[in-house]
Amino acid sequence: MKRSGLTVLSISLLASLIGSIALTSPVKANDTNIEASSDAVFLPVFNVNGPEDSPSTLSRADETALQMHRQRALPVLEESVQMEVDSPAEPMTPNLQLPESLDAESVEDMEYSAAEMTAIEHYNQGVREYNKDNYALAVASLNEAITSDGEYAEAYLFRAAAKLALADPTAAMADYSTAIYVRPDYALAYFSRGALFYEMGEVASAMDDFGQAIALDPTYVEAYDFLGLAKATVGAHEEALVDFESAISIDPEYELAHMHRGTSLIKLREYESAVIPLSVAIDLYPDYTEAYLNRGVAYYHVADFSAALDDFNRAIRLDGENTEAYYNRSYVKASMGRPTEALADINEVLSRQPNSVEAYMARGTLYSSQGQHAAAIADFNRVIELDEYAGEAYHQRALSRMASNNIPEAIADYESAISFSPVDGGVYKGRADAYAIYGDLPSAIADYSYAINLDNSYSEAYASRGRAFYEAGNPESAYEDFSYIITQDSAAASADIYFYRGLALIAMGDSVAAQSDLQAAAERYLADGEANGYRAVLESMSQL
Numbered sequence: 001m002k003r004s005g006l007t008v009l010s011i012s013l014l015a016s017l018i019g020s021i022a023l024t025s026p027v028k029a030n031d032t033n034i035e036a037s038s039d040a041v042f043l044p045v046f047n048v049n050g051p052e053d054s055p056s057t058l059s060r061a062d063e064t065a066l067q068m069h070r071q072r073a074l075p076v077l078e079e080s081v082q083m084e085v086d087s088p089a090e091p092m093t094p095n096l097q098l099p100e101s102l103d104a105e106s107v108e109d110m111e112y113s114a115a116e117m118t119a120i121e122h123y124n125q126g127v128r129e130y131n132k133d134n135y136a137l138a139v140a141s142l143n144e145a146i147t148s149d150g151e152y153a154e155a156y157l158f159r160a161a162a163k164l165a166l167a168d169p170t171a172a173m174a175d176y177s178t179a180i181y182v183r184p185d186y187a188l189a190y191f192s193r194g195a196l197f198y199e200m201g202e203v204a205s206a207m208d209d210f211g212q213a214i215a216l217d218p219t220y221v222e223a224y225d226f227l228g229l230a231k232a233t234v235g236a237h238e239e240a241l242v243d244f245e246s247a248i249s250i251d252p253e254y255e256l257a258h259m260h261r262g263t264s265l266i267k268l269r270e271y272e273s274a275v276i277p278l279s280v281a282i283d284l285y286p287d288y289t290e291a292y293l294n295r296g297v298a299y300y301h302v303a304d305f306s307a308a309l310d311d312f313n314r315a316i317r318l319d320g321e322n323t324e325a326y327y328n329r330s331y332v333k334a335s336m337g338r339p340t341e342a343l344a345d346i347n348e349v350l351s352r353q354p355n356s357v358e359a360y361m362a363r364g365t366l367y368s369s370q371g372q373h374a375a376a377i378a379d380f381n382r383v384i385e386l387d388e389y390a391g392e393a394y395h396q397r398a399l400s401r402m403a404s405n406n407i408p409e410a411i412a413d414y415e416s417a418i419s420f421s422p423v424d425g426g427v428y429k430g431r432a433d434a435y436a437i438y439g440d441l442p443s444a445i446a447d448y449s450y451a452i453n454l455d456n457s458y459s460e461a462y463a464s465r466g467r468a469f470y471e472a473g474n475p476e477s478a479y480e481d482f483s484y485i486i487t488q489d490s491a492a493a494s495a496d497i498y499f500y501r502g503l504a505l506i507a508m509g510d511s512v513a514a515q516s517d518l519q520a521a522a523e524r525y526l527a528d529g530e531a532n533g534y535r536a537v538l539e540s541m542s543q544l
Contacts, residue, residue, distance in 0.1 A: 119148035123155050130162055138162040153183035157192060164196070172196060187216035191223050198230055206230045221251045229260060237264040255284040259291045266294065271301040289318045293325055300332060308332045323349045323356075330362065339370055357386050365396060373400040391420025395427055398434070407438045425451035429461050436464070441472040459485050467500055475507035495524030495533055503540060511544045518544075 126141035142159040145152055160175035176193035179186055194209030210227035213220050228243030241264050247257035258281040265274035278295035282288055296311030312329040315322055330345035343366060349359040364379030380397035383390050398413035414431035421427055432447030448465035452458050466481030482501035486493045502517035518541050525533035 119145045119152055119155070122148065123152065123158070126155070126158055126162070130158065130165075133165075135162045135165040139166070151182040153179045153186050153189065156182070157186075157189055160192065160196075169196060169200060185216055187213040187220055187223070190216065191220065191226070194223070194230075195226055198226060198233075203230050203233050219250050221247045221254050221257070224250070225254070225257045225260060228257070228264070232260070232264050232267070237268050240264045253284055255281040255288060255291070258284065259288065259294065262291070262294055262298065266298055266301070269301075271298045274298040275302075287318055289315050289322060289325075292318070293322070293328065296328060296332070300328070300335075303335075305332050305336050309336070321352070323352050327359065327362070330366075334366060334369070339366060342366060355386055357383050357390060360386070361390075361393060361396070364393075364400075368396065368400050368403070371403075373404045376400045377404075389420065391417050394420070395430065398430060402430075402434060402437070407434050410434045411438070423454055425454040425458055425461065428454070429458070429464065432461075432464065432468075436468055436471075441468050444468045445472065457488075459488065463494075463497060466497075466504075470500055470504050470507070475504040479504040479508065495521045495528065495530065498524065499533065499537060499540075502537075506540070506544070515541065515544060 122141045122145035126138045126145060129135075129138035129141055139159055139162045142155050142162065145155040146159070149155070156175045156179035160172040160179070163169075163172040163175065173193065173196055176189055176196060179189040180193065183189065190209045190213040194206045194213065197203070197206035197209060207227060207230045210223045210230060213223040214227065217223070224243045224247035228240040228247070231237075231243065232240040241261060244257045244261040244264065247254055248261070251257075258277040262274040262276075262278035262281065265271075265277070275295060275298045278291050278298060281291040282295065285291070292311040292315040296308040296315065299305070299308035299311060309329065309332045312325050312332060315325040316329070319325070326345045326348045330342040330349075333339075333345065334342035343363065346359055346363045346366065349356060350363070353359060360379045360383045364376045364383065367373070367376035367379060377397055377400050380393045380400065383393035384397075387393070394413045395417040398410045398417060401407075401410035401413060411431060411434045414427060414434060417427045418424070418431065428447045428451040432444040432451065435441070435444035435447060445465055445468050448461050448468060451461040452465070455461075462481045462484050466478045466485075469475070469481060470478035479501060482497050482504065485497050486501070498517045499521035502514045502521060505511075505514035505517060518537050522534055522537040522541075525531075525537060
């Protein structure tokens with residue numbers, strides 16, 4: 001049986017782009033457009049919430065799965081009228097295969113009243129019209145069935161589905177609730193209403209209904225799966241995994257639960273573990289586009305770019321209209337050193353979604369990484385036109401303006417970025433760098449200090465502040481900052497750190513300690529092949 005999944009991850013840039021312009025770290029974002037999404041997990045497009053959320057993931061509703069719940073929530077034609085009319089038959093199958101129509105010969109010996117028989121006949125006619133996509137006629141027939149039997153739970157449930165197809169979720173919700181009222185033990189009605197709550201973003205109510213469906217039917221695979229999805233929506237991925245595993249224990253071939261389990265593992269950053277359930281989902285359903293998308297995301301995060309590329313290529317072959325596949329593939333190609341192909345994929349996204357803020361952000365960052373700062377700035381300008389609250393666009397535009405030596409406008413952009421992310425140390429450090437280049441060392445030191453207050457382990461801010469202190473004539477404070485970095489990890493400290501601490505020691509009059517630091521700097525410059533740095537050290541040592 002073809003089943004689908006519910007989430008899609010999509011690769012994106014995050015705070016890793018704050019300090020440098022490079023397409024190296026993908027992540028996720030958030031999108032609530034259910035209709036535009038497909039059936040996989042999306043690593044978000046661009047997370048503007050800062051490093052603490054990195055790498056995040058974007059949850060998008062899987063349209064196919066949302067449609068599947070409606071199919072599973074629909075009763076079929078009454079296959080036999082030899083049943084109690086006040087307790088209509090439980091749905092037998094989710095795929096809405098129509099049994100033989102009822103005719104006069106099949107009912108001539110029945111002992112039901114005309115009113116009872118009319119309810120069943122109208123119900124069956126409603127089913128037939130629904131399956132012909134004649135939703136208004138389906139509602140009309142189901143109205144007649146309900147008029148004849150006001151406690152016909154299946155009729156309410158099917159009418160809800162027809163009303164959903166007619167874009168009337170409020171009326172559908174009322175019918176689901178009525179079905180539950182007339183039949184309190186109707187697990188399918190609870191599941192169906194829960195799925196609609198989930199689709200409408202009312203997650204707490206959805207979880208209540210899924211829980212009730214499970215209480216009524218402890219083997220309800222879909223209810224466990226959707227309960228897990230609802231928990232994942234609020235970030236409770238550990239709890240969601242338990243529900244997905246419950247669904248799998250009941251039905252090991254239920255590929256949606258495998259796919260969703262992989263999704264939550266990705267969001268928990270357990271990328272290698274995520275590959276396993278996603279591969280199972282693909283084995284169970286080889287044309288599962290969204291599972292390829294999600295597995296590609298997992299492979300990307302473990303730096304298996306070749307495998308990630310294969311999965312995104314397969315997703316595109318299965319669904320050439322899937323913009324997320326092109327978007328994600330652009331990151332893989334950029335990471336593989338194929339920027340021209342990466343740019344082509346982003347342009348493909350923009351050709352389909354000309355107002356995509358995320359695609360403009362990605363393309364602008366890609367342009368920046370290639371030194372095409374004018375093109376990058378144009379894209380960041382477009383992002384800001386489309387979303388004036390896109391703080392990260394100001395940040396990235398500031399980086400491009402810095403690279404173009406337009407320091408005053410870079411500082412203005414950093415100020416805008418700070419207004420959107422006032423606790424993002426990376427933005428303060430960026431503005432401090434701009435102030436330092438501009439020659440405003442007091443302002444630079446103040447911003448470096450604020451960045452360190454936000455994150456007292458921010459080594460890059462210590463290093464930059466140390467140099468600013470040194471250039472401002474405060475070698476003692478410079479020495480403290482450089483010493484902090486060396487104390488944290490002396491082997492990892494760069495040649496520049498030792499060099500500038502050596503200069504600070506010279507200014508402090510400690511030539512013996514300065515000699516030791518300059519020697520360490522010289523060794524590191526030589527190992528890194530930095531001839532200019534090595535010559536600078538020799539010149540400084542000659543003055544001791």
